């Protein structure tokens with residue numbers, strides 16, 4: 001199959017040229033994003049963010065990396081105007097305004113963390129092509145370092161905002177956590193938010209369930225070393241989650257749409273809450289209807305992550321493949337079907353990717 005030459009002949013040349021320029025720009029920018037992710041992982045931005053002008057050999061020495069590769073990386077950064085280049089001195093500098101978006105000390109505003117999703121998507125080209133042909137899905141361990149990339153991202157959106165923004169959103173939650181309650185993180189991944197809460201609220205008990213033990217294993221090991229004994233993790237397929245009246249507060253961070261059976265999980269969560277309990281669901285901000293997402297600033301990225309990750313991991317478990325952009329309308333109606341009578345949603349300034357639903361059975365949750 002190829003485009004019909006008669007149809008091509010009807011194309012407006014000016015529009016064609018503008019479109020080709022746009023695609024050329026996108027190709028250029030995508031190459032830069034891959035190099036940004038690499039620079040983040042190798043600590044190159046961090047080594048530039050806290051120092052003045054450096055030559056390529058100086059940066060190579062500081063980072064312990066091979067100079068020939070560092071020089072080539074710096075050339076990408078210079079030609080894309082991410083770093084400034086002084087040809088007389090052959091020095092490079094990361095301006096402070098750029099360091100504010102690309103270094104670890106800029107966290108939670110470090111966009112290099114989000115950039116990591118792009119090479120991760122690209123590495124999946126072959127298996128995803130096979131999925132397009134077969135209609136089948138994939139397993140989590142088909143994805144190289146997914147849990148690591150996810151944890152770095154949710155550290156910025158969830159952990160960094162946990163105590164100042166997210167917990168205070170839920171009425172009386174902080175007081176009840178201090179007094180001592182039972183908490184579940186459903187689909188906890190690395191479980192970093194859970195551990196932060198366990199440290200801060202020693203009277204409460206924290207449980208993290210996730211399909212993939214390798215996601216939370218490094219965190220569990222750290223908790224053991226630290227002697228943190230009010231948090232535990234368990235490898236669980238939440239498709240049959242059913243622990244009635246067991247928890248006072250349940251959270252899920254960006255996890256429901258990936259599940260084998262999202263509706264059954266929500267039903268189970270509704271049953272698992274004790275009287276006065278609350279469910280906090282962080283999930284993707286957007287509409288269930290494509291036509292409403294046409295102006296969504298992150299629309300292409302979210303649908304791409306959906307196509308290459310969220311849809312296949314759900315289909316791979318025999319799930320419905322809701323996709324990342326399952327949307328707020330569907331999310332709300334599924335929460336209602338689960339029996340939640342009181343649902344409010346919040347958008348938080350620091351996290352444009354997500355919406356935060358607070359769902360309870362009672363009008364006035366106690367947490």
Ligand SMILES: C[S@@+](CC[C@H](N)C(=O)[O-])C[C@H]1O[C@@H](n2cnc3c(N)ncnc32)[C@H](O)[C@@H]1O
Pocket residue numbers: 140150151154186187188189190191209210211212215236237238239252253254255258259260261317
């Ligand atoms: C997008 S990740 C989010 C992880 C974590 N909450 C975070 O914010 O970093 C979705 C998580 O859901 C888990 N998950 C997917 N299907 C599951 C299932 N059937 N049962 C339990 N967990 C599941 C995955 O293993 C993964 O860790």
